[in-house]
Amino acid sequence: MAEVISLVEMSPGEIGSVVGMQGGHGMIRNMEGMGIRIGSKIKIVSQQFMRGPVVISCGNTQVAIGFGMARRIMVEKR
Amino acid sequence: MKRILLMGNPNVGKSVIFSRLTGAKVIVSNYPGTTVEFTEGIMRIDGKDTEVIDVPGTYTLQPTSAAEKVSVKMADESNREDTVIVNVVDSTNLERNLNLTLQLLKKRIPMIVALNFWDETKHTGVDINTEELSKLLGIQCIPTCGITGEGIKKLVDEVKHAKVSAFEYNEQEKWQKIGNIVEKVQKVFHRHHRFSERLGELSVKPATGIPIAVIAAFISFKVIRFIGEWLIGNVGEPVFENLWAPVMMKVSVLLGSGGIIHDIIIGKLIDGGIDFGQSFGILTTGLFVPLAAVLPYIFSFYLVLSVLEDSGYLPRLAVLVDSAMHKVGLHGFGIIPMILGLGCNVPGALSLRIMETKRERFIATTLMAIAVPCMAQIAMVSGLLGKHGSQGFIPVFGSLLLVWIILGAILNKILKGRSPELFIEIPPYRIPYWKGLLKKVWMRIIWFIKEAVPWVQFGVFLINILYTLRIINFIGNILRPVISGVLGLPAGAVAALVIGFLRKDVAVGMLVPLNLSLKQLIITSVVLTMYFPCAATFAVLVKEFGAKDMLKATLIMVLSTLIVGGILNFIL
Numbered sequence: 276m277a278e279v280i281s282l283v284e285m286s287p288g289e290i291g292s293v294v295g296m297q298g299g300h301g302m303i304r305n306m307e308g309m310g311i312r313i314g315s316k317i318k319i320v321s322q323q324f325m326r327g328p329v330v331i332s333c334g335n336t337q338v339a340i341g342f343g344m345a346r347r348i349m350v351e352k353r
Numbered sequence: 354m355k356r357i358l359l360m361g362n363p364n365v366g367k368s369v370i371f372s373r374l375t376g377a378k379v380i381v382s383n384y385p386g387t388t389v390e391f392t393e394g395i396m397r398i399d400g401k402d403t404e405v406i407d408v409p410g411t412y413t414l415q416p417t418s419a420a421e422k423v424s425v426k427m428a429d430e431s432n433r434e435d436t437v438i439v440n441v442v443d444s445t446n447l448e449r450n451l452n453l454t455l456q457l458l459k460k461r462i463p464m465i466v467a468l469n470f471w472d473e474t475k476h477t478g479v480d481i482n483t484e485e486l487s488k489l490l491g492i493q494c495i496p497t498c499g500i501t502g503e504g505i506k507k508l509v510d511e512v513k514h515a516k517v518s519a520f521e522y523n524e525q526e527k528w529q530k531i532g533n534i535v536e537k538v539q540k541v542f543h544r545h546h547r548f549s550e551r552l553g554e555l556s557v558k559p560a561t562g563i564p565i566a567v568i569a570a571f572i573s574f575k576v577i578r579f580i581g582e583w584l585i586g587n588v589g590e591p592v593f594e595n596l597w598a599p600v601m602m603k604v605s606v607l608l609g610s611g612g613i614i615h616d617i618i619i620g621k622l623i624d625g626g627i628d629f630g631q632s633f634g635i636l637t638t639g640l641f642v643p644l645a646a647v648l649p650y651i652f653s654f655y656l657v658l659s660v661l662e663d664s665g666y667l668p669r670l671a672v673l674v675d676s677a678m679h680k681v682g683l684h685g686f687g688i689i690p691m692i693l694g695l696g697c698n699v700p701g702a703l704s705l706r707i708m709e710t711k712r713e714r715f716i717a718t719t720l721m722a723i724a725v726p727c728m729a730q731i732a733m734v735s736g737l738l739g740k741h742g743s744q745g746f747i748p749v750f751g752s753l754l755l756v757w758i759i760l761g762a763i764l765n766k767i768l769k770g771r772s773p774e775l776f777i778e779i780p781p782y783r784i785p786y787w788k789g790l791l792k793k794v795w796m797r798i799i800w801f802i803k804e805a806v807p808w809v810q811f812g813v814f815l816i817n818i819l820y821t822l823r824i825i826n827f828i829g830n831i832l833r834p835v836i837s838g839v840l841g842l843p844a845g846a847v848a849a850l851v852i853g854f855l856r857k858d859v860a861v862g863m864l865v866p867l868n869l870s871l872k873q874l875i876i877t878s879v880v881l882t883m884y885f886p887c888a889a890t891f892a893v894l895v896k897e898f899g900a901k902d903m904l905k906a907t908l909i910m911v912l913s914t915l916i917v918g919g920i921l922n923f924i925l
Binding site (some may be wrong): 279287301304305308309310312320323325326328330335336337338339340341342344350 | 362368407412413415417446448449452453477528553554557558560562668671672673675676684685773774775776777778779780781
């Protein structure tokens, strides 16, 4: 059984698939616009210190997500 | 067909396709009632002129920013009789891009798809069956590569036969449909990482990204200075000294070598000749300052900035500075208006609309208007402080940076609400398309000449009138307690502060004949940046934010100027 954690708890290089987003309609729509949905496979590219943004890659797209938003994206780590 | 709308996600190479389709004549206009700009050009199809519009990039048709709202409006206002949509798609990101494509199909406007970055599909390990995709979507899909021009001719041919798609779906099954399409048309291969991707990752990792950012900033600064100084020394000054000065001397004699009209047009003769820095006539200093002293720096700044923009570096910088920018109530992307503001505050102010909340826009505006000097001013201050070297530069730009940080932190504390989260795409590094890049630099230069030169001319004219009518002396006497008492400046500096409302470069130019001490030069340079943005910037800001918010911002400006000027006068 793989563990489910938030995006900010993952380290660069790790991969997983999105299983949940704790956010309003707007956030989910914005994520979809960038191609991030429930079931999307993502890889962590980098993390900044001091609660900076997380950069993930999803398909051929790389997206930077602010810490507060990244915290609300749940991922099943693989 | 009367017009073509180029629509698509941001970072799909829309602008390069745009410059491929259109000729040299390109207009940047504001969408009515907004400050959102879009680019418009003309393309000849079968001997008829067709309007081509580069619509601001948007991820969905449910807009989140002012710019995206305009994109949606433009699509909504179109009708199927006279419009064709060219949906530019990043073929290396088919699934994500089809989200917008499907939404556009629902508008039932004739449409074709340009599968751009086709050349990149090979090394990203993607193979797309375009015939199958065209069949599934019910419209033509043409592989293109904006940079090499591949597929552009076919695109132009197909625009004429664009069809309305009969593709049907409901919202719930949209992603299902997209998934099905992608599965049918796209094959993915294994691939190796390329150098540009490695570099891309290194520049968003803090341990390597921060040194890269420092190096990039250092190189940019050196290049801007080198090109700017070279152009001033080898083009600007020689042209004025050797070609323009003799002509002006003839005009001077013609005007009787003196008198009011002579002084307005030619200015004061210094040692019997024209001194382009000090004479202060409309046709001497009024042309020399914008064209020979400032324009070279504007050119080199925008050249370097456009390379940074088009290569895809700026979003990476935004990621690195994000947590620091949160301290001043902005997120990482807030660095971009500030960098643009270093060129000219007007485009900086216009770019503030990419920010989502009013609070952010207010903080960013105030910080930019107060503490970000424009290239026109930097160029003039460099000239003025050049002989003192870093002894002059460090206090001036250091104080401004400190003001920016402290004021930002204060505003972040006292204004209600909090800064929103960064959420941006990081496009892959790409080699800029040089023709598109030069076109952009060219448009920015034309824009500078059109906007700045008239203001400089008006400023020089006004200052001559104010001197002649002794109004400057009058204002000087009233403001003496503040100017001399608080800021420690001679009364003569009042004239520069008055003209600083119009243009900063002219204002700095007026300090030349005053023979100020280093301390006074530092204080005036800082005060001139802070107390008020130039007239053009102010006009844009009032339009963008309304008079009430700008009144608040202006109060902050005046107060902080007095405090900072007073402190500098006290400690230096």
